[in-house]
Amino acid sequence: MIVHQILSGAGLHDAITTEALMFRERFGAWGWGGGDFAARIGAGIDGEISPLTRLRAEREALLLLHHSAGAPGLTELLSLPNRKLLLYHNVTPAAWLWDHAPLVAVHCALGRAQLPELVRRVDLAAADSEFNAAELRARGARRTEVVPLLVNRDRLGPVPAGMQGGDPTRTPTVLFVGRLSPHKRQEEVIRTFSLYRRWRAPDARLLLVGDPLTVEYAEHLRLLADQLAPGAVSIESGLSDGELGDRYRAADVFLCLSQHEGFCIPVLEALHFGLPVIARPVGAIPEVAGDAALLVEDRDPAVLAELLHLAVTDLPLRAELRRRGRARLALFAPELVAARLRAAVEATASPRTRSSSTDRDVRDVVDQAS
Amino acid sequence: MTDPESAVERARQSAAARRAQGAYPEPVSTAQPEPESLVSADKLLQWALIEPDVRNVRSTRRLGAPITALKRVLLRLLSQYHDGLIAEQSRFNAHLLITVLRLQDRVEQLEQRLPREGGER
Numbered sequence: 001m002i003v004h005q006i007l008s009g010a011g012l013h014d015a016i017t018t019e020a021l022m023f024r025e026r027f028g029a030w031g032w033g034g035g036d037f038a039a040r041i042g043a044g045i046d047g048e049i050s051p052l053t054r055l056r057a058e059r060e061a062l063l064l065l066h067h068s069a070g071a072p073g074l075t076e077l078l079s080l081p082n083r084k085l086l087l088y089h090n091v092t093p094a095a096w097l098w099d100h101a102p103l104v105a106v107h108c109a110l111g112r113a114q115l116p117e118l119v120r121r122v123d124l125a126a127a128d129s130e131f132n133a134a135e136l137r138a139r140g141a142r143r144t145e146v147v148p149l150l151v152n153r154d155r156l157g158p159v160p161a162g163m164q165g166g167d168p169t170r171t172p173t174v175l176f177v178g179r180l181s182p183h184k185r186q187e188e189v190i191r192t193f194s195l196y197r198r199w200r201a202p203d204a205r206l207l208l209v210g211d212p213l214t215v216e217y218a219e220h221l222r223l224l225a226d227q228l229a230p231g232a233v234s235i236e237s238g239l240s241d242g243e244l245g246d247r248y249r250a251a252d253v254f255l256c257l258s259q260h261e262g263f264c265i266p267v268l269e270a271l272h273f274g275l276p277v278i279a280r281p282v283g284a285i286p287e288v289a290g291d292a293a294l295l296v297e298d299r300d301p302a303v304l305a306e307l308l309h310l311a312v313t314d315l316p317l318r319a320e321l322r323r324r325g326r327a328r329l330a331l332f333a334p335e336l337v338a339a340r341l342r343a344a345v346e347a348t349a350s351p352r353t354r355s356s357s358t359d360r361d362v363r364d365v366v367d368q369a370s
Numbered sequence: 371m372t373d374p375e376s377a378v379e380r381a382r383q384s385a386a387a388r389r390a391q392g393a394y395p396e397p398v399s400t401a402q403p404e405p406e407s408l409v410s411a412d413k414l415l416q417w418a419l420i421e422p423d424v425r426n427v428r429s430t431r432r433l434g435a436p437i438t439a440l441k442r443v444l445l446r447l448l449s450q451y452h453d454g455l456i457a458e459q460s461r462f463n464a465h466l467l468i469t470v471l472r473l474q475d476r477v478e479q480l481e482q483r484l485p486r487e488g489g490e491r
Contacts, residue, residue, distance in 0.1 A: 095405040102417075182405075199393045215430060259404060296378050300385065302394035307381035310372060317372045324374070 002061035003027055003034040003345060008071040008111065010038035010049040013211050013238070015149065015265050016066050016089055021048060022150050023064070026338050034061060039072050057082050062349050067091075067118060068262075070110025078121045085348040086118050087147060088127040088136055090262025090283070096183035101213050115139045124348040128263050129284035145347075147340045148332050149263050153272045156245030160273075172204040172312045175251035175275070177244070177266035178258060180212040180235070185257040185280075186221050188301075192255065194228035196305040201312070206233045207247055248273040253311045257304075261285050267293065268332055271325035276311040276318050278304070288332075292324035411471055418463035420456050 005024065010017040020036050027034065037052045052073060057063060063082050068089040071077075078084070091112045097105035119125050119141045126145040127133040133144040174193055178184045186208055193206040206229065212218035218235065225233035239247070254270035254277045261283035268288060270277050277293035279285050286295060296307060310317065372380050388394060409417075427445060429437035445452070 093407065095407045095409075098405075098409060098413075098417075195394060199388065215428070216426065291374065294374060294377050296381075298378070298382065300382075302385035302389060303378070303381050305394070306384040306388070307378060310377055310381055310384075314372050314377075317374065317377060321374055 001032045001349060002058055003032050003064055004055060004057055004061050005036045005064045005066060006052065006077065007038040007066045008069040009040040010045055011042035012044035016068050017045065017049065019150050020066060022152060023341065030342065062345065065122065067111065070107040070114060074114055083348050084122040085345060086122040086125045088132050090132045092183055092260060100182055100217050104213065124344060126344050130287050131284040132262050145344050147344050148337050149265060150334055150337045151265050151268055151332065152334065153269060155241040156248060156269060157242055160249055172201045173207060173251045174204060174308060175207045175247060175254050176256055177209045179210045180218050180221060183258065183260045185259055187224060188257045189255055190225050190228055190233060192301045192304040195301050196308045197229055197232060200305060200309040204232065207251065208233065208235045209239060209244065209247055211237045248275065251275055253278065253308060255308065256280065258282065264288055268329065271329055274322045274325065276321045278307055278311055290328050292321060292328040414467055418467050419460045
């Protein structure tokens with residue numbers, strides 16, 4: 001089989017690019033050929049992803065369209081006779097971005113606008129979470145499949161043995177990993193942390209890790225941190241996998257107040273390192289974290305600060321969350337995800353897919369794989 | 371032990387108790403509301419007039435100060451070209467926006483007249 005992957009954009013620390021490269025490894029192991037292409041390619045990944053203009057799709061090749069933003073040339077792609085599998089990763093609502101990064105907002109608005117046409121013209125529509133799949137159905141997909149994100153957690157290095165954190169002699173460290181962007185609500189994390197530090201843990205530290213949406217937005221966060229918790233907040237970008245693993249190992253609790261998540265890999269990574277996770281129950285977070293995280297809707301930062309204190313100091317609570325986290329991770333094991341991916345690709349390649357009888361056929365293949 | 375299901379409730383109680391003792395005097399919510407998905411006319415007018423901030427032109431490399439200076443000199447040298455470009459684009463944006471707002475007003479006026487005309491039939 002030949003599978004060409006097409007991304008709207010590719011970047012060095014981009015989760016979807018990373019996943020596409022992991023897919024390619026799997027495809028290679030299954031004896032499948034093909035290439036990986038993107039409309040926009042960032043620095044540092046030359047050679048691994050080719051410009052979309054170089055795509056020459058053989059008639060028998062299958063196109064796997066990763067959709068997370070507006071894709072130029074989509075109409076031409078969709079008019080190709082090849083069979084097509086859509087993998088929807090969700091698109092950040094543009095409303096969060098207009099003030100800070102107008103061009104990115106345009107790409108996001110375009111990405112959402114393209115969704116109905118994509119859904120209508122692919123042979124099978126899949127998404128990396130049920131939350132995203134529901135959006136596909138709302139845009140007209142008759143049936144959808146869920147192929148969770150393939151996450152290589154081993155790249156982050158070893159997990160410390162025994163109970164991590166909770167040591168009263170240790171400086172509590174709060175961690176959030178995610179793009180420095182308004183919808184991730186790092187501002188709210190900083191405000192919550194400043195209260196936690198003031199009323200519960202005067203020597204606590206906050207680590208914010210993520211590539212900035214813009215230099216200006218990162219500067220805005222730094223100024224806010226200097227104002228509310230001077231000297232206690234580190235904001236880091238461009239970390240290697242090993243360095244990111246070090247940040248997880250140094251943390252005592254993971255605080256995610258993001259308002260939009262199509263999947264949220266860092267939640268899984270935090271569970272992998274045995275960290276208690278506090279998060280907003282938005283987007284795909286409830287289905288990814290399940291009962292292994294403390295999901296909180298409260299807007300009162302005092303409640304969030306007290307919850308941080310509880311998650312850091314209550315050792316039995318930490319142990320229970322860690323136990324549940326391990327069970328949760330098993331549901332996202334790479335082999336299970338790879339099996340679902342393979343089933344979705346094979347179902348798309350099947351000429352029976354997309355007819356009225358395909359719903360059952362695809363479901364059978366995917367169920368067998370799971 | 372606090373079981374995970376009751377942790378949030380315990381945090382609420384703890385926050386209320388500590389607040390009663392004088393802690394957490396800040397406003398109850400510091401969270402910002404989610405942005406509106408539709409941009410207001412005022413905002414559109416603000417965006418229509420393009421005013422790039424030269425302070426945003428910089429090098430992000432380490433020891434990038436000379437590159438920043440070079441970029442700003444280049445901008446100054448090309449300012450006639452850029453000023454013309456910005457003026458033309460802003461003029462188009464503003465006129466387009468004014469046209470859209472006029473059309474919006476006319477649609478609203480027509481919508482207000484519709485029920486009355488319907489009732490006369």
